[in-house]
Amino acid sequence: MRVITPDLLVAAVTELSRGSKLVRLKDVQAWCEWNGVDAQGDGLRNQALWEAERAEAQGQRRLLKFKSGECKQSRLGWALIPHGTKARELATDLRWCEQAWNGMDWEWVGGVAPVPERRPNRTRTEEQAPASP
Template sequence: MRVLTSTLLVEAVTELSRGTRLVRAKEVLAWCDRNQVDCQGAGLKNQALWDADLEEAGGPHRLLKFKSGECKQSRVGWALIAHGAKAREAAAHLGWRELRWTGENWDWLGGEPPPPPRRPASREAPAQAAAVRG
């Protein structure tokens, strides 16, 4: 089984971006499963994916990277540079922001990570809790 590299990551994003300009990490993981590519590698969960992402960002820079927030659980996506405008529009619609590798760390374009999405407070929850207690 091949381990995911920056070249394979670009290949995955290229293939997956035919339907949508912003390709999510879960779609890349599914692509890896279908194509017998190891996205885990040695180390932490999906380590090969994150290594390929960093290698691509520091190398040929064929992909744009977007993220929904700054924590580990944030959603991640990529787009081909050629699809930049449409990918940025799709990311903005989701509330995601673009990241760029500075050579030392990831820098949020626009200065700060996107604010975490707020879950709407349900008006039924307090009433249901009171009914259960009462």
């Protein structure tokens, strides 16, 4: 099985961007599985994918990166640079922000990370509360 490279990451985003200009991580992972590409590698979860993403950002810079928040469980996506305007609109609708590679790390474009939207707390009524023994 081939391990994902920057070129394969761009190929995945290119193919998937025919449907939506903002391509989500889960769709790239499915593309990798469908095409026999290893996104995992030998390291941690999706380590090869993160290395390919970083190498692409340090090299030709054909992709834009968007993220939903600061935590590791944040939603993530990419777009081709020519699709930047439409991808930024879609990202704004999702409350995602753009990140850019500064040569050492990913930083938020505009300097501020988005605040992940929290689900509202549901308060139970007495009728919904479990019966006490």
